[in-house]
Amino acid sequence: MSTRLVMAGAFVGALLVLTLSMVFSWPVAGGGGGGRSTATDDDAAANLAAAFEAPAGSCLTWKPDGSDMKPVGCDQPHLFEVTGDVDISGEYNDSAPSPSEEVWRDIAKQKCTTGAAGYLGGKLDPFGKYSVGALKPSDEQWRDGDRKLRCGLQRATPSGKTLVATTGSAKNQDQSDIYDVGTCLALVEKNVGDPVPCEKEHAYEIVGVIDLSQTFTDGTFPSEEQQQTAMLDQCPKLAAEYSGNLDLAAQGLSLTWDTRKQESWDAGSHRAVCKVGAPLKDNSGLAPISGSVKGAGQTGQPATPPPSGSTTPTSTPGG
Structure with missing residues (x-):
């Protein structure tokens, strides 16, 4: 397990989820007090490592404050369904500066949309409830040479500022952009x-x-x-x-x-x-x-x- 994943506390506030219209940020885990490792920190680090290594078809979730990102069964409420990885090292070498948020959105759109549609059997509703998103390297990870983008599907509210938990794999869902009766x-x-x-x-x-x-x-x-x-x-x-x-x-x-x-x-x-x-x-x-x-x-x-x-x-x- 690589150091950058084990040291979850170093990533507080560092990861960003990008949709095609809005950038989200959250702390993925809390650091231990006084630099001491605790069982909770170890669990958070293990969850984060598992999330980063989750293959296509895996589902991820996290707490409202952004902490404790972890993989869960897709039959459980989740915020992100992994559709694949994209390596952009060919376009951005080790000395390249980290792209701006606007450029990251363009990268996510260009690199993740086709794969997401393929993941859904070629049927991605452009007006549906799912949008294409990505987990990008933090600035620290970028400086360490990480150029991997984790592509996925997620559901955002009309404002684009909040993600909505969904249940069941997107592969098996009617993608209609609807809310439950009583909403x-x-x-x-x-x-x-x-x-x-x-x-x-x-x-x-x-x-x-x-x-x-x-x-x-x-x-x-x-x-x-x-x-x-x-x-x-x-x-x-x-x-x-x-x-x-x-x-x-x-x-x-x-x-x-x-x-x-x-x-x-x-x-x-x-x-x-x-x-x-x-x-x-x-x-x-x-x-x-x-x-x-x-x-x-x-x-x-x-x-x-x-x-x-x-x-x-x-x-x-x-x-």
């Missing part, structure tokens, strides 16, 4: 943000998930019009069940939904969500909603109505 998505400058508790102001609440392949069973891509018709037929039923038959219009709320593009459909992404929100009358975005609509028609405690500037239709097809 609320933040309102950020009239647009959709990251998942938040429904008690907080939000843009949408997911009230249903529909597998369009159950409606269009011949495998042929359904047109936008066909998808809209299918969602219009099914979403109101799911919304009524979820909300306890809440009168959405009376609350200034709208039922909307997503559809799938052909690139997504061809990659096997067939699921779409039904969601409740409050589009503004001028179509400039969304109004804030507070509280969940789950069972509100029965409890008599619906979500806080949005401002009067929002619309009131009960169903509005979305993107």
